[in-house]
Amino acid sequence: MSTSGRGLHGHVLESLGPAITAGEYPPGSVLRTDELAQSFDVSRSVMREAVRVLESMHLVESRRRVGVTVRPKSEWNVYDPQVIRWRLAGADRPQQLRSLTVLRSAVEPIAAGLAAKHATAEQCAELTECALGMVANSRGHRLEGYLIHDMAFHRVILNASGNEMFARLGDVVAEVLAGRTHHEVMFEDPDPAAVTLHVQVAEAVRAGDAVRAESLTREITVGALQELDILAP
Amino acid sequence: MSTSGRGLHGHVLESLGPAITAGEYPPGSVLRTDELAQSFDVSRSVMREAVRVLESMHLVESRRRVGVTVRPKSEWNVYDPQVIRWRLAGADRPQQLRSLTVLRSAVEPIAAGLAAKHATAEQCAELTECALGMVANSRGHRLEGYLIHDMAFHRVILNASGNEMFARLGDVVAEVLAGRTHHEVMFEDPDPAAVTLHVQVAEAVRAGDAVRAESLTREITVGALQELDILAP
DNA sequence: CAGGAACAAAAAGTCAGACTTATTTGTCAC
DNA sequence: GTGACAAATAAGTCTGACTTTTTGTTCCTG
Incomplete structure (x- = not known):
């Protein structure tokens, strides 16, 4: 499930990356390799490789005679899955969660509309299967089962x-959903209205009704x- | 304007990255460091640093005893600005341009709606200034001047x-707009209707009318x- | 005192070579 | 065929020496 923990440099990254995104080294801080x-x-050599990766994420900038400088948050590659994971695990998790949810609210409706036009028969089948799985796990504290089908949906x-840009957000959305279930306050059972909506979306996509799916x-x-607003007003 | 051309490893990247994204090394190809x-x-050492960066972009995977394998396109970090730039400069520029335009169509309306709620007085002023600049350059082959104000807007x-997720798409949108002006077939002068729309958006944001701005x-x-559909139906 | 040129120090950048380790592949016995 | 064992291979790691760029200081001159 996780990514680059392989190799020594990966281990360093998994320690240094979260430290930077958590603000442990504030922007402008200078580190020496x-x-x-x-x-x-x-x-x-290993440390240099790690710094290069952080540099490609625009988390730091390496300059001669001065060192490795931490860049301001506004320049980070916030779409990098690894950066997203680090931030979700750290201090500004709430802000990150809100940003991602807003992004979802922009992207997913359009994606659903396009899916109604382009989905293959197989994808339609998979979709209804997921929706049914959500229904089956919507009652009786079966949160894990529900989550799996929700993410898949x-x-x-x-x-x-x-x-392709939408497709690559699959991991991000999954992370947000998982976060909601595991870390945030999750009501005992999912909102029945939401479950129904998923079933209806599956139907609309199968019927090719783009407007309705959107x-x-x-x-x-x-x-x-709204769920977010309730948790953090 | 460009990013990582600094250092030897950056030079290698600027050569190897585009080659991979252009499909010069098809997925599954194995390279040896x-x-x-x-x-x-x-x-x-330098080549290893370059490979590490490509690996963090999910363009390649490095495994012991086998080498550096090119990953399938579906796994690339297509939101990485550098990857976007490489692809826009290469073979699948049309597909990339279409994907990004669809992404714009999902994100920008929502962003405009939020801007109507959150924009500062200064940002409102900047916005109308940009819109006026677009109007001023909308006639008489002043494409460059128009482009600059369009990107800024x-x-x-x-x-x-x-x-923050929306904000980081500023570079991407700028790249798309610049591409349209510089590489694609650009009509003599911009569509007057589009110019008017920009002015109206600026007004709506200033008025705080989120629905209208969206x-x-x-x-x-x-x-x-639609412009894309005309060019590549 | 201002301004600039020369110099010194500091840190990243680069290279080369030796060594380690994991993984694959092939072989041989059973 | 299957299982274990051995060899080959390419990435991974470490070290030390050297280069290059940038910064800050010093000192000289107008």
Whole structure:
């Protein structure tokens, strides 16, 4: 499930990345490669590779004679899955969650509309299967089962949209949904209205009704936004 | 304007990255670090750093005893600005342009609606200034001047939305707009209707009319989509 | 005192070579 | 065929020496 924990440099990243995104090193802080290498007990080569990756994420900037400078948050590659994961695990988790939910509310309705036009028969079948799975797990504290089908549902929609940019948001949406279930206050059972909406979206997509699919999905995302407002007004 | 051309490893990236995104090495291809280092005439350390960056973009995967494998396009980090730039400069530029325009059509209307609620007085002023600049350059082959104000306009909207994920799409949108002017067939002068819409959006944002700002911006993005359909049906 | 040129120090950048380790593949016995 | 064992291979790691760029200081001059 996780990504780059392989290799020594990956281990360093998994420690240094979250520290930076959590604001442990505020923007403008200067790190020295040699000192970092010592503190992580790795060679300079390994540390340099880690710094290069952080640099490609625009988290830091490496300059001669000055060192490795932490960049302001506004320049970070906030769409990088790894950065998203680090931030979701750290201090500004709430802000990140809100940003991502707003992004969802913009993207998913359009994606659903496109899915209604482009979804294959197989994808339609998969979609109804997911919706049924959600219904089956919507009562009696079966949150894990519900979550799995929920994540799969939205992933299928995004893939079926036929847009590669949308498709790549599947992981992000899954992360948001998982976060809601695992970390935030989750009501005992999911909102029955939301479950119904998912079933209806599956129907609309199968029927090729783009307008209806878009509008129903918008209702789902509006619900997700309201849920956030309740938790953090 | 460009990013990582600094250092030897950056130079290697600017050559190897576009080659991969252009499909010069099809998915599944296996590269060897040592051979690459030789062919680029750099040391292995430098080549390893370059490979690490490509790996963090999910363009390749490095495994022991097998080499550096090119990953399928569906796994690439297509939101990475560098990857976007490489793809826009290469073979699948049309597909990339279409994906990004669809993304715009999803994001920008919502962003405009949020901007109407959150924009500061300064941002409102900037916005009308941009719109006026577009009007002033809308006739008489002043495409460059028009483009500059167009890019600035959309960047202000995205920033004023108050959502960091939206804000980071400013560069992407700018790239799309610039591409349309520089590479695609651009009509002599911009569509007068589009110019008017921008002015009206600026007004709506200043007035705090979120619904109107969203709907007007949707008209703009619909126009952009239609423009694409005309060019590549 | 201002301004600039020369110089010194600091940190990243680069290279080369030796060594380690994981993974695959092939082989041989059972 | 299957299982274990051995060899080959390419990435991974470490170290030390060297280069290059940038910054800050010093000192000289107008």
